[in-house]
Amino acid sequence: MLLNSLEIIDFRNYRAINVDFDPRGAIITGDNGIGKTNLLEAVYYLAFGKSFRTTHDHELIRFSHPFFRIAGTFHKGKENISIAAAADKNNKIFKINKIPLERLSELFNYFKTVYFSPADLDIVTGSPACRRLFLDQAIAQYDPVYLDNLRSFRHTLKQRNALLKTKYSSQEKGTWDDQFIDASCKVISQRLDYLEHFIPLLVEQYRQFIQNREAIHISYQFSFQLRQNEFSRSAFAEQLRKNEFQENLAQRTLTGPHLDDLEFTINGINARSYASQGQARSLVIITRLVQALLISHNQDDLPLLMFDDVLSDLDQNRAKAILQLLQDKYQILIASPFLSHYQHLPLPIIDLKKSI
Ligand SMILES: Nc1ncnc2c1ncn2[C@@H]1O[C@H](COP(=O)(O)OP(=O)(O)O)[C@@H](O)[C@H]1O
Numbered sequence: 001m002l003l004n005s006l007e008i009i010d011f012r013n014y015r016a017i018n019v020d021f022d023p024r025g026a027i028i029t030g031d032n033g034i035g036k037t038n039l040l041e042a043v044y045y046l047a048f049g050k051s052f053r054t055t056h057d058h059e060l061i062r063f064s065h066p067f068f069r070i071a072g073t074f075h076k077g078k079e080n081i082s083i084a085a086a087a088d089k090n091n092k093i094f095k096i097n098k099i100p101l102e103r104l105s106e107l108f109n110y111f112k113t114v115y116f117s118p119a120d121l122d123i124v125t126g127s128p129a130c131r132r133l134f135l136d137q138a139i140a141q142y143d144p145v146y147l148d149n150l151r152s153f154r155h156t157l158k159q160r161n162a163l164l165k166t167k168y169s170s171q172e173k174g175t176w177d178d179q180f181i182d183a184s185c186k187v188i189s190q191r192l193d194y195l196e197h198f199i200p201l202l203v204e205q206y207r208q209f210i211q212n213r214e215a216i217h218i219s220y221q222f223s224f225q226l227r228q229n230e231f232s233r234s235a236f237a238e239q240l241r242k243n244e245f246q247e248n249l250a251q252r253t254l255t256g257p258h259l260d261d262l263e264f265t266i267n268g269i270n271a272r273s274y275a276s277q278g279q280a281r282s283l284v285i286i287t288r289l290v291q292a293l294l295i296s297h298n299q300d301d302l303p304l305l306m307f308d309d310v311l312s313d314l315d316q317n318r319a320k321a322i323l324q325l326l327q328d329k330y331q332i333l334i335a336s337p338f339l340s341h342y343q344h345l346p347l348p349i350i351d352l353k354k355s356i
């Protein structure tokens with residue numbers, strides 16, 4: 001789906017702005033603080049129904065104004081689609097072709113984007129929560145049903161944790177355990193299924209883009225003992241039984257998808273602790289690329305790629321090689337104060353100094 005135009009009102013530092021986009025994308029430039037990331041954030045909002053910087057929508061409203069509005073028009077093959085979002089301090093609404101959306105998760109079926117952020121380094125070097133967030137978001141785009149499973153898992157986890165804080169009967173606990181096991185197994189199975197596609201592609205793309213002989217590997221780290229190296233419902237249930245005493249003391253759930261992790265290794269060594277900055281940076285960019293590849297089911301369904309100042313850190317040749325491979329296929333937005341790095345690309349330039 002191609003982003004055709006964007007209208008923003010009272011969002012972040014924008015009072016009112018209208019931008020038209022070329023099917024190839026654009027280089028968005030301007031000094032620090034001018035609103036490059038804010039513009040990408042508005043585009044992201046139309047895809048995910050939330051910001052990448054905050055969970056508090058009221059922070060997105062221009063200071064001392066009552067609400068914001070973002071409206072995008074898109075081309076999907078010959079079809080025109082409009083997506084509009086508006087939020088005040090208490091509510092938000094989304095409309096697709098002027099019809100209000102009933103469930104936010106439906107948004108995921110329309111516009112897809114992958115945002116390459118400077119903070120992505122956390123996927124490799126940050127806490128397990130950063131990797132779970134990446135994985136959950138990537139799978140939700142790949143298969144929107146995942147969001148429902150994840151939501152129901154989180155609800156069950158919350159209920160189970162609340163129960164562990166009370167004087168529960170074993171019957172009560174048994175009921176919640178069954179529900180928790182069901183919800184957890186659904187989430188874990190979908191994660192494993194996604195990784196079956198994700199891992200080989202990552203290995204291949206890393207070799208292709210980075211052109212070196214480092215062996216990359218990723219594995220899913222369970223928060224419980226497997227049997228014969230296989231994930232099974234019964235092994236998970238057994239761990240919950242074993243945890244009973246500890247969970248009673250801790251008053252929270254000590255095993256499950258909310259504690260699992262991904263391990264990235266380079267040449268067999270844990271990347272979280274030992275990757276160089278350069279290795280980690282390349283690895284997260286390729287990780288995001290593979291996220292994009294996996295949601296590209298067909299030509300009309302390609303995601304928009306948004307690079308927020310992440311390529312200036314890579315060495316110039318590497319960044320050039322990556323962009324040249326992508327630009328023929330994807331619509332790309334690049335935000336950077338350093339126009340000179342990208343002038344070789346055949347992309348129109350949006351200079352925010354002149355636009356706002
Ligand atoms: N809710 C808001 N209302 C008005 N201005 C905001 C709001 N949120 C952020 N800003 C302003 O946006 C600017 C940062 O924009 P940003 O897009 O991050 O810049 P950059 O071009 O460096 O990416 C800051 O000057 C900040 O004060």
Ligand SMILES: [Mg+2]
Nearest residue numbers: 036037038309
């Ligand atoms: Mg920025």
